[in-house]
Amino acid sequence: MKIAIVNSSSFGKIFPDHIKKLEKIGQVDRFEVDQNIDGKSLGQMLKGYQYIIASVTPFFDKEFFENVDDLRLISRHGIGYNNVDLTCAKEKGVIVSIVPSLVERDSVSENNITNLLALMRMTINSSKKVRDDKWEMRANFVGNSLYHKIVGVIGVGNTGSQVARTLREGFQCRVLGYDPYKDKLELEQFGVEKVDFETLLKKSDVICLCANLTKENYHMINKNTISKMKNGVYISNTARGALIDEKDMIEALKNKKVKALATDVMEVEPARYNHPYLQFDNVIITPHTSAYTKECLYAMGESCVNDVYNVHNKKLPKRCVQKESPFVE
Numbered sequence: 001m002k003i004a005i006v007n008s009s010s011f012g013k014i015f016p017d018h019i020k021k022l023e024k025i026g027q028v029d030r031f032e033v034d035q036n037i038d039g040k041s042l043g044q045m046l047k048g049y050q051y052i053i054a055s056v057t058p059f060f061d062k063e064f065f066e067n068v069d070d071l072r073l074i075s076r077h078g079i080g081y082n083n084v085d086l087t088c089a090k091e092k093g094v095i096v097s098i099v100p101s102l103v104e105r106d107s108v109s110e111n112n113i114t115n116l117l118a119l120m121r122m123t124i125n126s127s128k129k130v131r132d133d134k135w136e137m138r139a140n141f142v143g144n145s146l147y148h149k150i151v152g153v154i155g156v157g158n159t160g161s162q163v164a165r166t167l168r169e170g171f172q173c174r175v176l177g178y179d180p181y182k183d184k185l186e187l188e189q190f191g192v193e194k195v196d197f198e199t200l201l202k203k204s205d206v207i208c209l210c211a212n213l214t215k216e217n218y219h220m221i222n223k224n225t226i227s228k229m230k231n232g233v234y235i236s237n238t239a240r241g242a243l244i245d246e247k248d249m250i251e252a253l254k255n256k257k258v259k260a261l262a263t264d265v266m267e268v269e270p271a272r273y274n275h276p277y278l279q280f281d282n283v284i285i286t287p288h289t290s291a292y293t294k295e296c297l298y299a300m301g302e303s304c305v306n307d308v309y310n311v312h313n314k315k316l317p318k319r320c321v322q323k324e325s326p327f328v329e
């Protein structure tokens with residue numbers, strides 16, 4: 001048996017005891033590949049592997065599946081599976097798994113709120129002034145309070161519901177939720193008022209993006225939808241970069257329609273130092289690290305190892321995407 005860990009080997013993301021467990025099943029190899037690697041090269045590189053533990057990149061597309069032979073499982077070290085062509089995986093008999101909901105919920109929702117608070121209180125810029133010996137400039141850092149704001153959560157799943165609960169209980173926010181796949185009652189248990197997209201855009205002081213990326217919601221935050229938002233809205237995105245049309249967001253930051261943006265995710269990752277977002281002081285970018293707490297990463301690794309063991313023992317993984325997703329054709 002051969003197990004490939006792709007783009008997840010660096011910086012201790014997969015813990016040594018997990019590697020040891022995997023080595024009990026077979027040979028474990030690690031690959032670091034460019035996110036733009038073509039499917040054919042990726043498939044040829046991973047030919048002969050039965051199990052892949054995969055990061056958020058690269059893309060496992062049609063060409064990839066055409067070039068692998070006895071692959072059994074792609075275990076996403078994460079929740080978003082937008083980098084895997086599920087239809088082709090299904091045709092080829094490859095199981096695609098993701099980590100159980102609760103594994104990432106707390107760390108990711110925590111980072112959505114952390115980044116949001118850092119934006120609203122200008123924490124990064126004010127702290128930088130102290131390093132630059134400019135304490136006297138403190139009056140430049142009058143922010144906004146998060147307490148009692150109207151927050152719009154787009155995508156009320158694991159992350160979204162926990163963001164909502166924390167902001168409602170902790171910060172006494174009113175939380176509006178837009179999620180076409182969740183009914184009113186489901187949202188109410190998190191204290192979220194179910195609204196349509198237009199209402200959310202129109203009424204929210206703060207918008208938290210927590211939806212999975214699909215063909216339907218690609219660039220859902222664009223010139224048209226931004227124009228419907230309140231002037232001076234704050235946005236925090238921990239879901240996927242491609243939910244936002246970056247060129248339209250840059251325009252909105254320039255004309256101050258959007259007061260500030262925090263994003264942990266970019267349409268093209270890694271984002272480089274010269275990305276146009278970085279011309280703005282009121283933008284915070286974190287390098288896709290919402291899940292990066294020791295607690296969360298350990299549980300993610302554990303889950304991937306369990307998935308490999310389950311498929312190796314002819315059982316289904318705990319969360320098989322093809323079984324549970326409404327987005328599989």
Ligand SMILES: NC(=O)c1ccc[n+]([C@@H]2O[C@H](COP(=O)([O-])OP(=O)(O)OC[C@H]3O[C@@H](n4cnc5c(N)ncnc54)[C@H](O)[C@@H]3O)[C@@H](O)[C@H]2O)c1
Pocket residue numbers: 078079080081101104108154155156157158159160178179180181182210211212213214216217238239240264265288289290291292
């Ligand atoms: N930054 C990170 O490190 C990190 C970590 C975990 C997850 N994520 C991303 O965040 C996403 C959400 O994570 P989750 O655990 O909450 O997933 P989830 O599947 O529990 O929740 C996603 C929610 O979005 C909803 N949704 C789907 N399409 C929508 C649309 N067009 N408009 C509004 N809502 C829509 C779904 O119905 C679902 O309730 C993941 O798919 C992943 O891409 C990022």
Ligand SMILES: O=C(O)[C@H](O)[C@H](O)COP(=O)(O)O
Pocket residue numbers: 008013054055056057077078079080081104288291
């Ligand atoms: O979808 C997720 O859960 C995360 O975006 C992602 O998986 C982060 O972890 P990585 O794949 O970089 O290990």
